[in-house]
Amino acid sequence: MxxxxxxxxxxxxxxxxxxxxxxxxxxxxxxxxxxxxxxxxxxxxxxxxxxxxxxxxxxxxxxxxxxxxxxxxxxxxxxxxxxxxxxxxxxxxxxxxxxxxxxxxxxxxxxxxxxxxxVKCEHKYWSRLEQAAVVDDHPRFGQVDLGADEPLPPEGMNFPMWVKPALSYSSELAFGVGNQEEFAAAVARIRDGVARVGRPFEYILDQVSTPPEMAGVGGQVCLAEETMTGVQAAVEGYVHDGEVTVYGVLDSINYPDSSSFLRHQYPSRLPEDVIRRLHDISGRVMRRIGMEGATFSIEYFYDPETGDIGLLEINPRHSQSHAELFEYVDGVPNHHVMLGLALGTDHTMPFREGEYAMAAKWYYRRFSDAAVHEVPTPADIARIEMDIPGVRIDVRPHEGERLGELPEQDSYSYEVAHIFTGGRDEDELREKYDRVVAALDLDFAEPVGGTSTGTGTSTSTSTSTD
Missing domain, CATH: 3.40.50 (Rossmann fold)
Structure with missing residues (x-):
């Protein structure tokens, strides 16, 4: 190439x-x-x-x-x-x-x-092969035969595990399974839906040279990975002239007993020695991938009890979800790095030059389908943002739209709004989030197929992994 x-x-x-x-x-x-x-x-x-x-x-x-x-x-x-x-x-x-x-x-x-x-980042199976060549910090993994009458987990793998397509949007068709019955049901759903993204991706695979280990592996592939445990973190960085630079580590905090994100929080509260290990692993992996002149983000699990770090996935771009967080804390959004690298201008991130010591992106979710009535107008949202300094709001559905019709949802929940907060500490981040949810005063029709498991307010974080 x-x-x-x-x-x-x-x-x-x-x-x-x-x-x-x-x-x-x-x-x-x-x-x-x-x-x-x-x-x-x-x-x-x-x-x-x-x-x-x-x-x-x-x-x-x-x-x-x-x-x-x-x-x-x-x-x-x-x-x-x-x-x-x-x-x-x-x-x-x-x-x-x-x-x-x-x-x-x-x-x-x-x-x-x-x-x-x-492609080495995007194709989850190829990415696992590249990671395995330089680090041990990844789960056991293998392909699942989508054509089998009775599909089985890859040999030597144990439940619980995740099954997912080699490529998807926003964890679409990614399922956590704890037994053979759940495994078979998840594989059936992946088999039915894998072509939507996998078939177009095969056009891209035709443009690159793949290693022998990828022979016969296309875009419509199902991958199984043993479940990792611990707290989640995201590493953001870039590669320039062969040098890997990490400019930020964030915490990713889920809703209790759920794989769905409640919030991303910056900067990370992980111990310094763990952050150094994340820098080291990221450097080794990205040098192996061969990225140059571009940004990346990598998601990890860290188990405080064992000290183990597990690499979840590599994204060949920075996260636009984190842009406001870097702007709140460091003074400029992470888009700055992408633009500087693409234009050949200054691409270095400032450090702690923003207005706030901490920032978070909150995912206000429902866990069952519903329709939303009386969505706030742009003027309503602007008024809330003015009343609560250090807040930005992005309501996802339009008035009357069903949450189940929204694109880019994970397999277990529906995103109602993205709420960005900046503050002096975590308590202030949470307090601003709760104020915004109350001010939005969203009205939902009766859920379809069951009762919602929560409104998404921060009181539900008391048993989360943060």
Whole structure:
């Protein structure tokens, strides 16, 4: 695969092109640009000198079964019709955005990591093979035969375990199972749904060279992994000139007795020696993956009782979910790193230059389906944000929409709202969250198929793993 770290070379009209290039606004195309992230992108250092151009809408990219070839052709038509320099092409979503960025970068001469390195992260089975070559910090894993009449767990693996497709959106079709009956039911659901993402991903697999261990392994693959225990953490970093830099570690805290996130919290409260180990493991893995000139995020489990660390998954992009948290604590969103690497400008993150000592992204959820009535208007949300400093709110459903119809949900819950809070300590983060939930005053119709297991207020965190 060709190196994709060269700068844009598209010529532009005019005799003073070199001088103009130093002073003009930069043109950055964002694959899947959404309204929620546009102001955050502009908050990155130098963002006021960048013109952000949308390249394919997020609905177009992640709803239904996509055609990567068609998306690629549509994006190229837009870019070919642009008559100014293209300085960068970026994205902060998973497949197909993560794979379109290097494909387009190769054609238009912009900076990006290789397609190979992205696929080694995105394809969960290939990623496990790469991890196993350099670290022991991963669960036992193996393929599940989706074509078997009576599918069985991989030999030598024990319950409880997770079964999941090789590729999915937001933990879609990922199931925790504790016995053979649950395993068979989960595999049946994966078999029925794996093609939606797996079939388009095979277009990408055809673009890269795979190792012998991947012979016959396509995109429509089911993976089983033994369950890891402990507290969850996320590591964010980047690779530049072969050097791996970690710029932040966050805690990921679930609802009690659930695999669904309650909140991400920054900075992490893990012991310093554990954070150093996370840095070391991340460095070894990302050097093995071969990423260059790009951001990444890695999810881990840490067991305080045994000291064990388990690598859950690697994402070949930073997390847009964490952008406001870094802005609250460090002074700029993590989008700053992505933009700096793509433009060849300053990409280093400041440290603790933000307004708050801590920040959290809360997931206000329901655990059964319902319809939402009287969704707050933008003016209502703006008023709540003004009344409670250090708060940002993103309500997910539209008025009357069923939660079960929302895209990008995990297998066990429905996201009602994302609530970002900044504060001096964890108590203030929780207090602001509770105030926002009360102020939103969302009205739900009778749940379909049972009673909701909770409203998502922070009182439910008392038995969580934080």
């Amino acid at each position: 060709a190196d994709r770290t060269r700068t844009a070379t598209r010529p532009s009209a005019g005799t003073n092109e070199a001088a103009d290039a130093r002073t003009r606004e930069k043109n950055v195309f964002v694959v899947g640009l959404d309204d929620a992230n546009l102001p955050t992108l502009r908050a990155a250092r130098g963002g006021e000198h960048i013109r952000f151009h949308p390249l394919l809408g997020i609905d177009r990219l992640q709803h239904g079964e996509v055609s990567v070839a068609e998306l690629r052709a549509e994006a190229e038509e837009i870019l070919d019709g642009f008559d100014e320099p293209i300085d960068a092409i970026v994205g902060y979503w998973d497949f197909p955005v993560s794979t379109l960025v290097p494909l387009l970068a190769e054609r238009y001469g912009t900076r990006a990591t290789s397609l190979d390195s992205v």
